[in-house]
Amino acid sequence: MKKFLALFAFLVAAGWTNAEAADWNWKGDLRYRYEAAHVEADDPDDYQERHRIRARLGVYPWINEELSAGVQLVTSGKATSNNETFGDGFAGDSMYLREAYINYHPMDYGFDGKINFILGKREVKQTLVRENDLLWDSDLGLEGVTLQYGKDGKSQLAGLTAVAGYYFVDENDYDEDRFLVVSQLAYNGEASSSVKYQAGVGYYNYQDMETTDYDILEFFGDFGGKFGDGLPWKIYGQYAVNTANDIEDEDQGYLIGAKIGKAKKVGQWELDANYSRLEEFAVNPDFTDSDRADGGTNVEGFEVGGSYHLVQNMTLGLKYLTGTANYNTTKDDVKIWQADVVVKF
Numbered sequence: 359m360k361k362f363l364a365l366f367a368f369l370v371a372a373g374w375t376n377a378e379a380a381d382w383n384w385k386g387d388l389r390y391r392y393e394a395a396h397v398e399a400d401d402p403d404d405y406q407e408r409h410r411i412r413a414r415l416g417v418y419p420w421i422n423e424e425l426s427a428g429v430q431l432v433t434s435g436k437a438t439s440n441n442e443t444f445g446d447g448f449a450g451d452s453m454y455l456r457e458a459y460i461n462y463h464p465m466d467y468g469f470d471g472k473i474n475f476i477l478g479k480r481e482v483k484q485t486l487v488r489e490n491d492l493l494w495d496s497d498l499g500l501e502g503v504t505l506q507y508g509k510d511g512k513s514q515l516a517g518l519t520a521v522a523g524y525y526f527v528d529e530n531d532y533d534e535d536r537f538l539v540v541s542q543l544a545y546n547g548e549a550s551s552s553v554k555y556q557a558g559v560g561y562y563n564y565q566d567m568e569t570t571d572y573d574i575l576e577f578f579g580d581f582g583g584k585f586g587d588g589l590p591w592k593i594y595g596q597y598a599v600n601t602a603n604d605i606e607d608e609d610q611g612y613l614i615g616a617k618i619g620k621a622k623k624v625g626q627w628e629l630d631a632n633y634s635r636l637e638e639f640a641v642n643p644d645f646t647d648s649d650r651a652d653g654g655t656n657v658e659g660f661e662v663g664g665s666y667h668l669v670q671n672m673t674l675g676l677k678y679l680t681g682t683a684n685y686n687t688t689k690d691d692v693k694i695w696q697a698d699v700v701v702k703f
Contacts, residue, residue: 383418387702391441392695397652399683399690410441416457424464424471428480430457438495438648456499457481472515476504483512486521487544487558489578491647492596492613492634498645500525502537514556519544527564534566544578555581564642572642573602582617592617594632603639607686611640611655621667629664638686651681651692658685659692665700672701 389412394405416430433442435454442451459478463471482488482498487509502525508515523540530536544558557579564572575598582592595614603609615632634650635658643654651657659681665673675698683690 381420383420384416385418385703386413386415387700388413389701390699392697394695395652396693397683397690398692399688405693409444411444412440412442413453414440414456424462426461426463428457428459428461429455430481432456432497436497436648437499438497438645438653440497455479472508474504474506474509476506480504485523486540487514487519487542487560487578489556489558489580489594489596490613490615490632491650492598492611492636493562493574493576493641494645495647497648502526514544514546516546519546519558527567536564536566536568539563539565549581553581553583555579570639571602572600572639574641575599575601589618590620598640600640605639608637608639611636615661621665621673624667624670627664627666629662631660631662633660634658635685649679649694649696651679651683652694654683656686657681657683657692663696665698671703672699674699 391410391412393408393410395408396405400406412433414430414432416428418426418428420426431453432440433451433453434440435452440456457478457480459476459480462475463469463473465471476485479499479501482494482500483496485500485504486494488494488496500523502523504521504523506519506521508517508519509521519542521540521542523538525538525540526535527538528536540560540562542558542560544556546554546556548554558577560574560576560578562572562574562576576596577598578594578596580592580594582590584590593614593616595612597612598610600609611634613632613634615630617628617630619628620626621628636646636650636655638656640655646655647653650661651659659679661677661679663675663677665675667673675696677694677696677698679692679694679696681692683692
């Protein structure tokens with residue numbers, strides 16, 4: 359890691375003179391979180407209290423009209439969490455490579471930059487059409503090859519969006535490698551001058567998994583607009599079914615929620631609430647949201663959260679998650695409070 363950071367600093371200082379990078383696009387954020395969690399199966403009476411930090415720093419150079427790239431470092435190397443918990447005797451914390459990719463978007467042959475060929479490791483929200491966290495935790499970074507049409511970063515352009523991907527889950531020296539094949543189609547349109555919508559479908563085929571097989575079909579969508587005073591609102595939903603699993607009542611999941619407001623500028627606020635149920639073999643438990651009912655599958659519950667933009671580039675957030683883990687067996691009660699301070703730069 360020290361050698362990587364030294365090389366990274368040298369390239370920045372040198373201006374990466376062999377490239378025509380006109381805009382480096384440095385981005386970063388820090389999040390301080392206080393979390394109090396009660397999981398009945400662990401301790402029937404007490405809350406576990408933790409103070410945690412998440413740091414992310416990346417550079418996304420636009421090298422020329424047809425070529426861009428990205429490198430991002432984060433705290434914690436876990437697939438579904440970039441949080442680093444305080445309380446390890448003041449030991450130094452490591453930084454990990456979360457993103458490292460090349461993005462080629464040709465302007466010729468009628469493509470006009472609407473197609474992206476992406477090689478490497480990139481966060482899931484930039485890679486796939488992600489409605490919410492039923493299948494993919496927001497901290498996840500997919501590793502492999504991606505072809506996109508009609509997608510611009512986290513947002514989708516008007517009209518058709520298509521994504522195809524081949525991602526490496528687990529490389530084995532003497533056994534079959536485990537990988538994931540993804541295909542998605544989505545459409546963004548307008549129901550009226552004041553209401554926009556998105557509707558889509560995705561298929562996620564895991565190959566050569568060691569135990570449970572996952573061939574997941576997902577339907578997702580949202581619609582929203584603005585109230586008369588300009589306050590934005592949105593209603594969204596996801597449904598997933600594992601077509602490779604034939605165990606009754608164990609292969610489906612869904613999420614439905616609503617959002618009002620957008621804390622983009624100083625003085626603005628937003629509220630978000632959703633309910634979800636995720637059966638044990640509906641999706642891969644290693645990649646779904648790590649917070650919902652203490653993470654994984656075989657869970658159900660509510661999430662209610664809000665944030666307020668206090669000063670420029672700093673927001674305050676509060677979220678309450680309540681639900682049931684192992685709901686088809688022991689029905690363990692879960693309650694989690696999260697209070698966040700987020701600074702972006």
